[in-house]
Amino acid sequence: MTLTLAPASRRAAGRARGHRRRAALTWIATHALALALAIMFLAPLAFIALTAVMTDHQALTSRLWPEHWEWGNFAEIFQKAPLLTWILNTLMYAVLATVFMLVSSIPVAYALARFRFPGRKVATLLVITTMMLPPQVVAVPVYILWARFHLTGTLWPLILPMLLGDAFSIFLLRQFLVTIPKEYSDAARVDGYGEFGTLVRVILPMARPAIAAVALFQFFYCWNDYYGPLLYAGTDTSHWTLSIGLASFRAVHRVQWNLTMAATLLAMAPVIIVFFFAQKAFIEGVKLTGVK
């Protein structure tokens, strides 16, 4: 008995050691791969930041590390282009559109998630369909409509429609609201709240993560939007947003990659900063769109 047991346990110990070694190797390989990927994901941002503080001359010499740190580049881009105007325009567009979207979309999402009425399914399907269809599909008549109101050449054609709801936000909010158990609204009813009171006092506080997510998505959509402003902002640079200004920046400062990258970094910075404060809201929002 002992004779047979000894080699068996030795073999088992050897197998365990082999397992442990394989596990260690897998661990190292996985982390090495993750680290390499992380460097590749961060490298573009790092190179953009480094070029932004290079001298004009150095940005043309394919050196990777700045010889002098030219912090003055950031001041220079504000002198060379109406960046401040563009930033303020972009902020106005993003803030107003986000506020308008919330005011109009929350009741719609609530009705689609909670009310029983004929046509509810059709309405939800139409929201999803408008969310999926490219904005270019209806661009021509919508543009003509705004031209009739003499609002082309401004950002209002992008802001005002948000008063009438945004399909993507409605869909996202609805997906969240259907997950709130009915019992909460029933309890609110017992407490004497009407439908609107229930929405404001009970549902909205519970839906805060979803509301934060759609607000952030809307804000960043506007901050990043290029197609909309390109269509409507016109030729007067005082109505431009940061994205149009940035896209034309290099044409004006043809070989000055350092200044172009400084402006690029400036457009990215708020996004990156806000992301670090509101990571959870972003990630929850993306997960919600993943539809289980």
Next chain:
Amino acid sequence: MATTTLGRRGRAVPVGGRHRPALRALLYLSPWLAGFSVFFAYPLIATVYFSFQRYDLFTLEPVGLLNYRYFLQDEAAWTAIRNTLWLVVVMVPARLLFGLGVAQLVTKLKAGAGFYRTVFYLPSLVPLVAGTLGFVYLLNPGTGPVPTILSAVGLPSPDWFGDPGWAKPGLTLLGLWSVGDLMVIFLAALLDVPKQLYEAAALDGAGPWQQFFHVTLPVIRPVLMFAAVTGVIQTLQYFTQAMVAARVASGSTDSAGSVFTPGYPAQSTLTFPEWLFHQGFRDFAMGYACVLALILFAVSMVFTLFLLRQFRGLAEEDA
């Protein structure tokens, strides 16, 4: 169905009359109903009408099927269709595979998973214009860091956004860099796969690859499908990156409103929405742009309907 509510003693009490719920729903839905009619239903009908007209924002002239006949021989439109198709066939699957691979990798990391998830997600938030501008610079021969590094290790680097054969791969690289939103969706799906399924598979002697193909893939298939179809729909709208890359790489002095031939180099990055934009809002051939819009509508609608069929539960999971 009569709406009921629980009264004080737990008995069901009907609320209002027969029509109250419908009226109340109408009230809550009214902003969206107005928006849907003004910014969707009406323009869709108007698009059909304008597609039979020659229209430059000032004069309207009925031309029958002329715009449609013009489309058949519009070579730039067909180039744009081929380019958009290229992106659908290459970039969409590449992003799906890469996004899934990165998500799978993150599930394997115990230490630092949060850090890596943050790093991989962050680029997908970077403004498209800024990211595109950055990539054109990074890949720019002579001054960009990528060719510099490649040549330092003895590798040749193509003239990415200056060579018609390399511009779309350049855009694909940009698409892979910003794969973070897909990664988050896939990661959520992967973490939802029941652990017991893996344990059962391991007991049956399944290795890591077999577990992936026989457990992971079937379970996350609906999410993959959703990501694939929405990926195609998004690619049909591909505009900003192509437009900005072409403009920056060509050094064009175009500003909103002036003349610019998109698709640099040699129409290799001209996408369908770009051609629509150019025809409608730069050349003011608005009737013809409506023909292009209807084609875009038809193709997107096919994919949207397919999506809705696959995810019938999307609108009724609570019903």
